Amino acid sequence: MRAAGGHGCDDLLAGCAEAIAEFRELLERHLRSRPDDYLTTFRDLVAVEGHYHWSAVLGDFSDDFYHVACPHCAVEVTIAIGGYGRYSAIRDWNLGDVDRRDLRPASPEVLSGIGRWMHETAVRDGEVVLADGIAHLFGQAECPRCASVFNIADDHPAVTLLPPAPAHTPR
Ligand SMILES: [Zn+2]
Secondary structure (H helix, E strand, C coil): CCCCCCHHHHHHHHHHHHHHHHHHHHHHHHHHCCCCCHHHHHHHHHHHCCCHHHHHHCCCCCEEEEEEECCCCCCEEEEEEECCEEEEEEEECCCEEEEEEECECCCHHHCCHHHHHHHHHHHHCCCHHHHHHHHHHCCEEECCCCCCEEECCCCCCCCEEECCCCCCCCC
């Protein structure tokens, strides 16, 4: 709590909450119209829901890579969800993504929290690629090194987005 807050502060906070609710409704309405900037609006709405992290890292799943540490052996695992495939792998800067394992997408009924909200919203709006990507991101991956299976999003609240692998090695 702020020590300096009088009742003026409470009024301000109440005003903010109202403004946020209005903003959320505005975004929601815009989203339902399936705009060209669907993903941008979607991410804004995720941020308004308080999930700034997912708002920041969520891609369009055309060529997305996430970078996580295996919770069991700590090896760096690259998660690909997009046109390149949907797999976990060890990234080798010369060879590319090696030792690939297929991801195990979550079935919609086991999703919860923000993952469920994002998936349901994308499905509602007919955003098939987005919905499918979210199901993979909130699903499971197998570690290429120790073969343990872990939850990508749940085990890694700080999952980070990687730039795409270089297409070739400069000579
Ligand atoms: Zn491992």
